[in-house]
Amino acid sequence: MAHKIEPAPTGRASCRGCKQTIAKIAKGELRFGEEFQNAYSEDGGMSFRYWHLACAATKLANELRATLTSYEGEVADRAALEALVESHVRPEFPYAERAPNGRAKCRVCDQTLKKGDLRLAFERVFESPMGPTKGAAYTHPRCLTSYLERERERGGKSMQRGDVVRAVLGNSKLAAGDAETVAREAAVAAT
Numbered sequence: 001m002a003h004k005i006e007p008a009p010t011g012r013a014s015c016r017g018c019k020q021t022i023a024k025i026a027k028g029e030l031r032f033g034e035e036f037q038n039a040y041s042e043d044g045g046m047s048f049r050y051w052h053l054a055c056a057a058t059k060l061a062n063e064l065r066a067t068l069t070s071y072e073g074e075v076a077d078r079a080a081l082e083a084l085v086e087s088h089v090r091p092e093f094p095y096a097e098r099a100p101n102g103r104a105k106c107r108v109c110d111q112t113l114k115k116g117d118l119r120l121a122f123e124r125v126f127e128s129p130m131g132p133t134k135g136a137a138y139t140h141p142r143c144l145t146s147y148l149e150r151e152r153e154r155g156g157k158s159m160q161r162g163d164v165v166r167a168v169l170g171n172s173k174l175a176a177g178d179a180e181t182v183a184r185e186a187a188v189a190a191t
Ligand SMILES: [Zn+2]
Pocket: 015, 016, 017, 018, 019, 020, 051, 052, 055
């Protein structure tokens, strides 16, 4: 995706994060243009959604980080913005983490993943009224085998369990004992 940072040419776009208008000030407030595939356009082509830099820093930290690194123009408070981005960057998918809240359910067994539970996160594209939106799908480590089987049946990417576990452990920032727990539970065969 070719995301971009640019001065707002008008004050008409509103931010996807906070819904406020992105103001065009004297020189044009910088905005983050998130490229996405527009399912509603006639040719299914690419479009941009716009964000305040500060809003993108918290909601799209990974996407903004790559773009910000290569943006050579002047950015007000760049250091503060970069720090905000770093504090919100998530690991590359797939990864494991301790659930920060109890809102997500396991895609396989449909049980709630409680706050503090170890969970695996996979990239998933959701259909939303705003078009396809990237998010995460979560599973218990012990549900990994079933998850991979279901993905295969759905015609998704075929992934080997061993490869997935290696990727998870490589991407995650887990506490020492947690990595072993994830590896052990993820090795459980489907029932
Ligand atoms: Zn905003």
